Amino acid sequence: MNILIINGPNLNLLGKREPHIYGTKSLEDINEELKKFGEDNGVKLDFFQSNHEGEIIDKIHQADVSYNGIIINPGAFTHYSYAIRDAIASISVPVIEVHLSNIFSREDFRHHSVISPVVKGQICGFGSFGYKLAVYALIEIIDGNGM
Numbered sequence: 008m009n010i011l012i013i014n015g016p017n018l019n020l021l022g023k024r025e026p027h028i029y030g031t032k033s034l035e036d037i038n039e040e041l042k043k044f045g046e047d048n049g050v051k052l053d054f055f056q057s058n059h060e061g062e063i064i065d066k067i068h069q070a071d072v073s074y075n076g077i078i079i080n081p082g083a084f085t086h087y088s089y090a091i092r093d094a095i096a097s098i099s100v101p102v103i104e105v106h107l108s109n110i111f112s113r114e115d116f117r118h119h120s121v122i123s124p125v126v127k128g129q130i131c132g133f134g135s136f137g138y139k140l141a142v143y144a145l146i147e148i149i150d151g152n153g154m
């Protein structure tokens with residue numbers, strides 16, 4: 008089973024600023040931990056981060072033929088990128104949306120996700136553990152256990 012984890016803009020700065028919101032781990036630390044978690048659960052995880060909307064869209068299109076599922080934290084694109092939403096809506100593989108922070112306990116503009124209506128589900132507020140929860144959920148979905 009192959010799963011792609013996509014992180015959007017500014018998430019390459021994790022661990023460097025705003026640790027009270029996003030934690031102290033760098034994206035490299037998180038990905039390293041997730042890679043091992045994937046191996047322990049029989050899943051090969053690949054990682055992609057970009058600060059550019061078009062690159063994220065290209066990756067989503069490519070992933071439709073090369074992966075069994077996608078986990079995406081679209082960063083601030085969550086709140087306004089109809090282009091990323093359309094890209095997700097155009098593919099067949101299941102997608103799960105993850106946010107490190109609880110977007111509903113923050114500023115009003117973060118309460119709305121234009122991505123949520125076109126994904127299988129959203130996980131937010133559990134820090135980097137949310138990516139592991141998403142891997143568990145995708146395993147259930149891909150194995151056809153009725154989610």
Ligand code: CA2
Nearest residue numbers: 017018020021024082083106107108117
């Ligand atoms: O909680 C999340 O995971 C977010 O997707 C993170 C986005 C934010 O715009 C969303 O509303 C919620 C921002 C990521 C910015 O990451 C930084 C990390 C370290 C320092 C500065 C920004």
